[in-house]
């Protein structure tokens with residue numbers, strides 16, 4: 001396609017509307033509409049033109065990540081992505097004429113009767129006014145939680161989603177009852193894994209899609225344009241009684257155009273949904289434990305960082321809960337190994353620790369045959385504390401693994417005693433897992449950042465001791481049943497606590513409403529940056 005541009009003479013630039021200068025044409029040659037271009041070229045016949053060849057193809061955005069990197073290092077990309085969604089524009093309405101007929105006069109004779117019937121066949125509202133067709137609504141964009149999705153990797157390859165535009169009113173000319181509204185474009189529904197947090201890019205959190213079926217409308221399609229009736233001035237008055245959509249002057253035509261659809265850039269952040277998190281140094285046996293007590297089949301090997309992305313497994317129902325509640329299962333998340341300095345980016349860094357966020361309890365897996373298991377245990381706790389001290393308040397169990405090996409078996413009693421004594425005795429506040437009650441004073445008046453900083457100042461000894469320390473060999477299936485018993489007891493405790501907390505929150509909300517406080521700060525900590 002060739003565009004002709006005049007030399008930069010004031011005469012010609014004046015003939016163009018102010019925003020279309022030669023420079024803007026160079027930057028965006030397609031912004032010059034064909035009609036304007038025609039007018040312009042007629043009115044400036046004497047001018048010399050510069051011919052510019054430009055391609056009319058659309059520039060496609062490159063995929064955000066190189067696909068080989070996705071295959072080689074999926075763990076870097078599986079839980080975070082930026083996408084752009086664009087809802088469809090609304091379809092256009094139309095400028096229509098009324099068929100030539102006498103509107104207000106009574107029918108006289110055969111011909112007029114036929115015309116009256118025609119008039120009666122238009123679509124009308126209950127008050128008798130004419131219903132004019134509208135352009136179709138542009139397609140919306142919805143993001144929803146889908147259990148069958150596991151990661152956000154696919155969004156690195158396709159990161160732009162556009163809904164279709166609504167259909168135009170499919171007619172120009174005379175209004176008849178046959179003219180229909182333009183078709184509404186279908187909604188685009190984008191499935192994401194359970195636990196995906198949808199944020200505006202560098203903006204606020206829009207939704208946390210933690211339950212199956214959760215969804216959010218992220219971009220609204222444009223509304224369709226309306227249709228207008230074009231009338232000679234003498235007839236306008238009489239027609240205004242039939243419809244408000246009578247075109248008064250040319251500027252009304254803007255109402256015929258459909259509204260543009262919304263376009264937004266979104267950040268999707270995955271936080272896996274699991275009740276129990278498995279943490280520990282690399283090679284401690286976390287994946288082996290997951291494979292031993294659930295049907296999951298994670299990779300297991302005797303080299304560090306075998307697990308690079310969280311593996312999930314389902315624990316069967318708890319037989320202690322009775323017939324009705326037996327099916328209450330728990331989901332376990334096996335995380336990559338943590339090493340000293342992970343919070344500073346060592347090993348796999350710290351980002352995967354966000355996947356512990358939704359867990360109710362943790363299992364610390366410690367290799368009891370390692371050189372210094374107590375130190376290993378402390379290292380992991382320290383890293384958790386540095387990432388999010390709230391993790392240390394959650395109920396947890398320590399599994400001293402690999403007791404089939406003699407070096408572990410011999411020192412098991414000593415290790416149990418040592419590890420059980422690290423931490424403070426459970427206080428009622430800590431047992432309730434209440435972040436606000438840590439420390440003294442009016443912490444509830446402090447900002448979340450201050451609270452976290454205060455919590456970080458405390459050492460791991462200031463946080464609760466484990467609920468149980470169990471020696472086992474998950475590989476040889478020694479002591480696994482005892483471990484399961486403890487895990488289920490802890491889960492029951494967590495659920496009881498959750499119920500009590502829910503009741504307390506409801507009571508507090510009622511109290512706040514009584515006091516007339518609208519702005520109740522709920523889970524402000526969740527809003528902090530550590531998604």
Ligand SMILES: Nc1nc2c(ncn2[C@@H]2O[C@H](COP(=O)(O)OP(=O)(O)OP(=O)(O)O)[C@@H](O)[C@H]2O)c(=O)[nH]1
Pocket residue numbers: 280281282283284285286287288289299300301302303304305306307308335336337338401402403404405472473474475476
């Ligand atoms: N002897 C013995 N070996 C075990 C036991 N549990 C796990 N192992 C071995 O320890 C090695 C590491 O096990 P994994 O389950 O991959 O360890 P991990 O904690 O998931 O390691 P990362 O994924 O690297 O963090 C494997 O060779 C397992 O066979 C056990 O109870 N006894």
Ligand SMILES: [Mg+2]
Pocket residue numbers: 286287288298299300306307334335336
């Ligand atoms: Mg593993």
